[in-house]
Ligand SMILES: NC(=O)C1=CN([C@@H]2O[C@H](COP(=O)(O)OP(=O)(O)OC[C@H]3O[C@@H](n4cnc5c(N)ncnc54)[C@H](O)[C@@H]3O)[C@@H](O)[C@H]2O)C=CC1
């Protein structure tokens with residue numbers, strides 16, 4: 001199969017879909033790799049390394065899209081990339097369609113086979129192709145929050161861990177999944193007072209066993225959320241209902257009553273965000289202020305630590321990339337129900353139920369598209 005790797009074009013996005021090591025693996029399986037010139041240059045992966053791994057270097061994105069049968073990316077295709085997709089071409093990348101009607105319409109129109117990393121499931125449960133980026137974003141959320149609590153960034157001037165004789169900050173983590181667990185690990189490490197909320201008592205139970213009395217766990221309902229959020233200096237949003245738009249758990253009214261100069265990091269923004277006041281921002285201009293509360297809502301946080309993130313992402317994506325290339329998409333999805341769960345749009349149909357429901361499309365199950 002001819003496999004194309006374009007350079008990412010989203011704001012401050014320096015990750016790359018395939019590392020030279022992944023290229024080498026696909027080449028060893030008999031495939032032809034077309035990598036756009038400079039695709040990995042920003043993170044120290046040179047064209048020469050890609051050539052040594054067996055790739056052909058292609059000058060521009062249009063030629064990569066025109067020649068490849070499968071495109072491997074990181075972020076959702078931007079409008080000019082959607083316009084280059086064609087019927088039957090495989091797109092293997094993050095999509096986050098539920099909060100993005102324009103992208104969904106463009107992918108439906110393209111007729112391409114669009115497989116979303118974030119909805120591929122794993123044999124042990126969970127979302128193994130989302131997990132590594134959630135680990136990165138969860139850890140980064142505390143770094144970003146701590147920085148924006150500083151006066152020079154508009155924050156209230158509070159040190160997360162406090163100092164002897166002065167109380168630490170209160171960090172509230174909504175969602176005890178991968179983002180939440182990694183956020184609270186960092187927050188605990190920095191000496192903050194940490195409260196974590198989830199609807200899953202099992203998740204809270206697991207965290208309680210690990211962190212004991214260094215954290216407070218709370219069942220997530222409106223009452224507990226309000227109490228926690230109003231006493232917090234830093235709130236991390238890490239909820240997810242797979243494939244669906246994030247629930248708006250923290251209302252505009254709650255935000256208006258939060259402490260002035262406190263900080264919200266809405267990691268769930270790529271699924272629309274879990275604060276009513278959130279909207280997506282970029283690394284170039286990461287924050288905005290509502291009612292005195294700083295909102296950090298960058299939709300591609302791992303892009304900031306792109307080298308770490310690219311290697312972590314490839315560890316999770318390469319297996320299915322090889323299967324798709326070796327077998328073609330139909331056979332690869334027939335053989336693996338977890339990969340099949342990644343199919344969001346194919347041949348002009350929406351094949352992920354939560355996306356179809358949230359955006360008002362007819363839902364066409366993947367099985368009927370595999371026949
Ligand atoms: N902004 C960015 O750069 C990045 C964003 N993300 C996003 O972060 C979000 C979280 O991802 P993961 O942690 O991997 O998901 P996860 O599935 O591991 O965890 C989500 C948690 O939310 C909980 N939850 C659901 N409804 C809830 C409610 N009403 N109250 C409290 N908790 C609730 C679930 O029980 C689950 O434990 C996703 O939207 C993901 O796409 C992930 C990586 C990077």
Ligand SMILES: CC(=O)C(=O)O
Nearest residue numbers: 094133270299300302
């Ligand atoms: C998960 C995601 O959206 C990201 O890594 O950018």
Ligand SMILES: [Mg+2]
Nearest residue numbers: 076096100103
């Ligand atoms: Mg988007």
